Amino acid sequence: LSDPVILEEFKCPLSSRLMYDPVVIASGQTFERVWIQKWFDEGNNTCPKTKVQLNNLSVTPNGTMKDMISKWCAKHGVSMHDPSVELKIEATPSLDHSFMSIASIGDSVNDLHIHMDLSNVSFGSLDTSFNSDSSLPKITRTNENSKKKSLDSIWRLSELPWLSQCELVEDFRRRVEHNGQALYTASPENFLSPISKFVGEAIHHRDIKAQRxxxxxxxxxxxxxxxxxxxxxxxxxxxxxxxxxxxxxxxEALAIIETLSSQPHCRPKIAASGALALILDALCSRSRGLQGSALRILHNLSSDSDLRPLILSLDHIIPKLVPFLKDTK
Structure with missing residues (x-):
């Protein structure tokens, strides 16, 4: 039997491989998370597919696409592989300056007009070229210890004076910006709970910087x-x-709600939290960014049949949506 043909919409436009963790960027295009993040980390602020400059570099999980790919894989007996594990991106510090640059791959493919199917290519041999230095394992352990120390500090956040709390949170935010893996092991107990309490204090102090x-x-x-x-x-x-x-x-608040709304089990909780009133407010704002987030949240929530009557019962929801229908003409 021949291998099943992967649908183009299931492939990451950057790698031409079946997506494992599809995310949507500001242009509305979907990419594999690890590759689009690499694209952004290289200093690019455009959509690699449409070439349009992006208003922001945020990524939102595409739960619908993830579900479609999972069902397709189950039907055809295809295994899904996490590219961040296969390529060990975090363990290759010289990757930015190597021939594996995402930007260079994209440019080469565009220039040569060659279709690249890398689904059966193994990158395992690359590991040895980056691991010849015996000091690398020590560096990894140091990073792990540093990560654990930072999370321990967040856990004890409330024990510090307010200004010290603010400095620690800002420092950790910067750390996360440079190393997304710093949050991988963070749990609701050692991270989410203390940060949630910090938000309450930041609102009480009317400290906008701390809130952000x-x-x-x-x-x-x-x-x-x-x-x-x-x-x-x-x-x-x-x-x-x-x-x-x-x-x-x-x-930022709507961006969090939008991310949550892409996950089916979160949708009823969003509705129960009173967030629907915020969505109505965002629809009436003059900010295109807020309006866009509100529309995407409504789209995600409306996929839950139990929530549709609740959405339709919102005050003047239909008249507020009509102007956006006109914008699409």
Whole structure:
């Protein structure tokens, strides 16, 4: 029997491989998370497929695409492989300057017009070229210890004076920006709970900078922790809703809700948290970014048949959606 043909929409436009963790970027295009993040890390701020400059570099899990790919793989007996494990991106510090640059791959493919199917290619041999230095394992252990130390500090966050808390949260946010794996082992107990309490204090102090730092950490947690939104408590949902009360942090709050709305088990909790009122408010705002997030959230929530009547019962929801229908003409 011949191998099943992978649908083009299931392939990452950057690697031409079956996507394992599909995410949507600001242009509306879907990519494999590890490759589009690599594209952004190289300093690119455009969509590699449409070449359009992006308003932001955020990525949102494409739960629908993930589900479609999973069902297709199950039907055809195809295994899904995590590219971040196969290529060991975090263990190859010279990758940015090597022939494996995402930008260079994209340029080469575009210039030569060659279709590259890398699904059966093994990159295992690359590991040896980067592991010849015996000091690398020591560096890895040091990074792991540093990561654990940082998470321990977050866990004890409330024991510090307020200004010290703010400095620690900001420092950890910067760390996460440079190393997304710093949050991989973070759990609801050692990270989510103390950060949620910090948000409450930041709102009480009306500290916008602290709110924004915490919101960005919460968003990163949803996307990069191995736990994700799995064990999110009602308190956490309420904290996200309360963040929207600050004008300067509305975009971050909606970005978190949008990420949560892509996961079916989170949708009823979003509705129960009072977030629907925020979505209505965002639809009426003058910010195209807020309006776009609100529409995507409504789209995700409406895929739950139990929530549709609740959405339709929202005050003047249909008249508020009509202008967006006109925009598409």
């Amino acid at each position: 730092n915490a919101a960005q950490l919460l968003l990163a947690y949803m996307k990069k922790s191995r736990y994700g939104a799995k064990d999110l408590t009602e308190e956490s949902y309420s904290v996200v809703v309360s963040l929207y009360s600050s004008e300067e942090v509305k975009e």
